[in-house]
Amino acid sequence: MKGMERKLRVGELAMRLAAFGFAVTASALVGSDREVRMFFSLEKRAKFTNLKVLVFLVAANGISAGYNLLQLVRCFVGMMKGSVLFGKGFAFVVFSCDQIISYVALSAMAAAAQAAFLALFGQPELQWMKICNLYSSFCRRAGEGIACAIIACLFMIIISCISAYNFFRLYGSNKGRKNSHGR
């Protein structure tokens, strides 16, 4: 049981590190995304702030990165101290925050992916033209950022399953059992 716990802790630490890394990369790639093109004598700029959804993506991934950094410290301290279970209140806070961050990061990623889809293929029926043929380097970098955001989301989803496990197992059906753990 103890060995299993330790593996879970190390797993959580690795996942949070990965989620942190990919979220930071996504934020940095999209947040520094801009391109200036000259069409004859006309200067045209594409910037990530032109699309509100990319600002939302940068913000969501920034928050996710900051939060995972804090959690990394918590995981690390927990492993050093060797404590395995934590109280219901704290487990609930971690569980709730993980759920919220997962859902917000996923929403931002899905909305950004939709905008990227429009930028790539356009929607001629609605007179929305594709722009990636004009701003190719802007689009490529945004695409890389969104890819990182997708990977960060996948890690956050696994992390939120781990924290759900950490929280709800404290409610193990203990009818007729000795309560040997202090809660």
Added chain:
Amino acid sequence: MKGMERKLRVGELAMRLAAFGFAVTASALVGSDREVRMFFSLEKRAKFTNLKVLVFLVAANGISAGYNLLQLVRCFVGMMKGSVLFGKGFAFVVFSCDQIISYVALSAMAAAAQAAFLALFGQPELQWMKICNLYSSFCRRAGEGIACAIIACLFMIIISCISAYNFFRLYGSNKGRKNSHGR
């Protein structure tokens, strides 16, 4: 404990019923959304199939509704039979399906909301013009559909928390406890 379990079951049943209702409504509203406008002698049509994301929204909500209908039957039978806990394998299947449906429904909703935002306000820097001034009834109905999808998502998120509880409490830390339940 038994009373609490019963409340949880009734709560899950009510949530699934609500999620089913809102998902069906969202699918029906968006899936029947079309508008024909005459601009001088030119006939212009807006249809939900013009936007791939609305097709995705209809599909995701349709799947969510069908799934919740099946789960409603399962909840109802469970309540009739009076069984409270179910096995780990089945709890895992319900937990996984709820998670997947929640995340897919949320992604579809966020992407559709992004497209709706563009349709409402446009993105002049990228030459994407707002279209809701042209197709007002199309946009209104799509908006109502997306609102229903948002509510359905919120219910699915609560449901996935309930099923996470139902699954992970089976892993209650039982070191030094008598295992009084057959598993």
